[in-house]
Amino acid sequence: MSGNTITQSTVSQSTTSQSTASRPATSSLARAARELELKRGEFDLALHLGCIRTVPDEGGGGRRVHRAEIERVRSEDGFPEALRERVKxxxxxxxxxxxxxxxxxxxxxxxxxxxxxxxxxxxxxxxxxxxxxxxxxxxxxxxxxxxxxxxxxxxxxxxxxxxxxxxLRPRNWRGRHMGFLLRQTEDPWAQAAIVASLLDPVQVAEIVRDPYERAYLNRFRPERAAHGAAPDTPAAHLVSRIMTAEDPDEISWLRADLGQALVEARALRPAPRPTPKAPPTPVSPLSEAAPAASRPREAALDDPAPSVEPVRPRRLLGWLRRRNP
The missing domain is CATH 1.10.10 (Arc Repressor Mutant, subunit A)
Structure with a gap:
């Protein structure tokens, strides 16, 4: 028994080691910034500009940086001064x-x-x-x-x-920011949500009339940076205005882009919606009586329900009474 336990433990450790070795090593964004000798603002801008490539976290915790990518950046000529100059x-x-x-x-x-x-x-x-x-x-x-x-x-x-x-400063910033976000994903629903995030909710509702599709888009909606503004303050409203399209031609362009993105997203997969409950199956009296009639005679006699009362041979009894007064 002890021998079997040791064998199973060894196999388990071997499997874990192989799994760890096959999974590419990645670092969190904060650790990658430290190793690349960048302040967080510089690091975020480097990601924005594509100087540093990231990958999705398989555990759903945002984005991470491959160890190989960190080494690639560190091996570039003039590191780290040249990198800092690129993101200045x-x-x-x-x-x-x-x-x-x-x-x-x-x-x-x-x-x-x-x-x-x-x-x-x-x-x-x-x-x-x-x-x-x-x-x-x-x-x-x-x-x-x-x-x-x-x-x-x-x-x-x-x-x-x-x-x-x-x-054109707000509009040009929005265009640049949207391009950065779109480069971070290949999922059509996520891309549609990025475009929708730059439109007023009223504009989005006019294009996306299905409430389940709007809810699905909200699941992918990128989180807006607060830029140091507390929620529901004049500063927060100002930031929101900068992040929302206002020019008629820009709105028209974004609406067209959102419509096209939705066509591609729907072709990939429909937005999830609740599964309708099946109505209860009606039961007829005949179907209820059938199981009762098929039960053994003993069960039928014990059952007080009138639907299973034995049928009396009325005609035979009457004939016998007439024969034997």
Whole structure:
């Protein structure tokens, strides 16, 4: 008996070791950030830009980073300074200095969509602070085609748009953010939920009329970052506005994308819905009497129910009475 126990234990340990060896080693995002010598904000931006690849956690706990991916990044030339430079984000003042222009001109570039913000936050005055990739700003300033914009007068058509209140910073950020989220999944329902997350719920309800499909989309809806704003505060409402499409053409584009994403999602699998309960099967009196009639005579005699009372031979008894008065 003891020999069998040892054998089973050895087999169990061997199976566990093989399973562990076959499963690729991964690290949590926090540990990967430490090993790559990045602050959490820098690490998140590196994920956003695709500098570091992640994989889904098989246990359903978010995303993780393969050990091989960590080693790949650490082996790149100039690590970690080169990586930090790739994910360096700057505000208006530093961005203007990188491009050799005034802060006012830089802001005009951003409002016109010539430079695209990569992230934002709210300062203590609840003002939106947009951040831009330093690497992209340097490339913009080094491009000879942009020289007239950097030193000359802003073209009249662009000035008219600015005077009309054009500000593409929120819209461009939303587009960039959506692209990042879409790259994280290949599931059509999750992709549809990402598009829906940028639309007002009323817009989503107009396109997704089935309540079960809307509920299914909500299961995949990406979690919105609070950006330091407490729930149900003016700051939280401001963040929500930035994350929700407002321009009519942007809304139209997102609605069309959501409709197409739903077509692909439905083709893959329908949204789950409750299984309808089967109605009770009606029982006829004849079907109830049949089992009773088939029971043994002893059971029938013991059963007080009138439906199983033995049939008396009335005609035979009457004939005998008449024969024997």
């Amino acid at each position: 984000a700057v505000g208006t003042t530093e961005g203007a200095a990188l491009m050799g222009v005034t802060a006012a001109r830089f802001t005009r570039f951003a409002r016109l969509g010539l430079v695209v913000p990569v992230k934002f936050y709210l300062n203590r005055y609840r003002a939106v602070v947009w951040l831009y990739l330093a690497e992209e700003l340097r490339q913009f300033g080094a491009d000879e085609q942009n020289a007239p914009l950097l030193k000359g007068r802003t073209p009249e058509g662009l000035r008219d748009q600015l005077e009309a209140g054009l500000d």
